[in-house]
Amino acid sequence: MEKTIIETTVEISEDKPQVTKIQGLYDRVNIPVKVLDRVIFGGIGLIIMLILISL
Amino acid sequence: MFFKNIKSRFNEIKEMDTKDRNRFIKETLINNSLLIFMLIAIIYIQIQRPQFLSRESIINIVSLSASAMPLALGVAGAIILTGTDLSAGRIVGLTACISASLLQAVDYSNKMFPDLPAIPIIIVFLLVIALGALIGFVNGFCVSKFSLHPFIVTLATQLMVYGVILMYLMNGDNNGQSISGLSSGFTELTKGSLFKIGGTPVPNYVLMAIVLTGVMWVVWNKTAFGKNMFAVGSNPEAANVSGVNVALTITLVFTLAGALYAFSGFIEAARIGSNSANTGLNYELDAIAACVIGGVSFVGGIGKIRGVVLGVVLLKLIFVGLNFLSVSVNMIYIIKGLIILVACAIDMRKYLVRK
Numbered sequence: 216m217e218k219t220i221i222e223t224t225v226e227i228s229e230d231k232p233q234v235t236k237i238q239g240l241y242d243r244v245n246i247p248v249k250v251l252d253r254v255i256f257g258g259i260g261l262i263i264m265l266i267l268i269s270l
Numbered sequence: 271m272f273f274k275n276i277k278s279r280f281n282e283i284k285e286m287d288t289k290d291r292n293r294f295i296k297e298t299l300i301n302n303s304l305l306i307f308m309l310i311a312i313i314y315i316q317i318q319r320p321q322f323l324s325r326e327s328i329i330n331i332v333s334l335s336a337s338a339m340p341l342a343l344g345v346a347g348a349i350i351l352t353g354t355d356l357s358a359g360r361i362v363g364l365t366a367c368i369s370a371s372l373l374q375a376v377d378y379s380n381k382m383f384p385d386l387p388a389i390p391i392i393i394v395f396l397l398v399i400a401l402g403a404l405i406g407f408v409n410g411f412c413v414s415k416f417s418l419h420p421f422i423v424t425l426a427t428q429l430m431v432y433g434v435i436l437m438y439l440m441n442g443d444n445n446g447q448s449i450s451g452l453s454s455g456f457t458e459l460t461k462g463s464l465f466k467i468g469g470t471p472v473p474n475y476v477l478m479a480i481v482l483t484g485v486m487w488v489v490w491n492k493t494a495f496g497k498n499m500f501a502v503g504s505n506p507e508a509a510n511v512s513g514v515n516v517a518l519t520i521t522l523v524f525t526l527a528g529a530l531y532a533f534s535g536f537i538e539a540a541r542i543g544s545n546s547a548n549t550g551l552n553y554e555l556d557a558i559a560a561c562v563i564g565g566v567s568f569v570g571g572i573g574k575i576r577g578v579v580l581g582v583v584l585l586k587l588i589f590v591g592l593n594f595l596s597v598s599v600n601m602i603y604i605i606k607g608l609i610i611l612v613a614c615a616i617d618m619r620k621y622l623v624r625k
Contacts, residue, residue, distance in 0.1 A: 251619040258612035259307050269597040
């Protein structure tokens with residue numbers, strides 16, 4: 216059985232306009248994951264504390 | 271299909287060695303910590319106040335969620351493009367005020383435009399949708415063509431739209447007052463109900479929100495525009511090389527978002543009944559919080575309709591629940607801020623772990 220290989224090449228035109236890259240919110244973030252864990256659990260703990268205080 | 275996926279997932283976990291399994295469980299718990307906390311909070315509130323999840327209360331929560339749903343769906347699109355939309359609440363306010371002013375009862379004594387005849391509701395609806403879409407188009411155009419960050423662009427439009435609302439409310443005989451006395455046809459269309467659940471009427475805008483959510487699911491998942499939106503959100507350069515018109519996609523996402531805010535505004539006009547310059551104030555913050563809780567990532571290109579729905583409903587459940595517990599409104603603002611902060615930290619953590 217014969218196999219036909221079709222080669223295609225995609226040319227990327229240099230004239231193609233530059234795309235808009237929206238600066239992501241975390242593009243410059245460089246915090247250790249452990250610190251974020253503390254923020255997450257600290258935040259949830261604080262929310263629970265505030266609810267308990269308000270009761 | 272769903273159960274098959276769960277079963278295969280369980281099998282995968284079973285095949286992991288102890289270390290990997292523990293790590294997987296730890297990661298899953300941390301990534302879903304806010305959802306777990308909210309579910310525990312809901313159970314706690316239900317135990318403390320048994321009427322919290324009564325039929326009337328659930329319908330109230332669903333109604334509140336339904337009115338916020340179009341707004342959250344619009345903001346979610348902007349977040350998927352790694353952006354945000356701060357003008358959402360003000361667009362809701364403007365479109366609500368315009369809808370209310372054009373759909374006041376003809377015989378109402380304090381009518382804003384006394385000589386205005388009765389206008390068909392559909393005309394007003396199309397008008398406000400077109401206006402919302404136009405403001406969204408301006409947002410999208412500035413973001414895509416001038417490479418401005420959506421934060422700045424939408425902040426600017428937020429202020430401009432607020433100015434327009436204030437000027438609009440000074441028109442006619444209104445003199446800056448709230449707009450009320452809406453026509454019965456408009457009120458009945460949105461707040462009226464086609465059916466009841468156990469004797470409690472379900473407002474029509476709940477049905478509208480369900481239909482709109484279905485339409486948005488199709489747009490996000492089954493159309494080229496939806497695929498392009500996710501492609502541009504995750505990597506605009508790659509999307510551009512693949513033949514996606516990035517500028518057009520960004521503009522369309524913001525335009526669609528504007529139309530969705532207008533939809534929310536139209537519903538809000540009838541739901542509130544008395545519309546002022548404060549209508550829609552800070553609505554975008556709730557919508558952003560709901561999206562982040564629902565897993566729409568600020569990294570871009572990540573998000574699901576079911577996540578947005580879950581986020582909106584959970585957020586409303588929590589706030590209604592806190593009201594049931596008689597937590598003060600001032601404290602609820604602080605809790606709201608903390609929920610957004612924790613949700614962002616979880617989102618950032620997922621991104622850093624992947625990186």
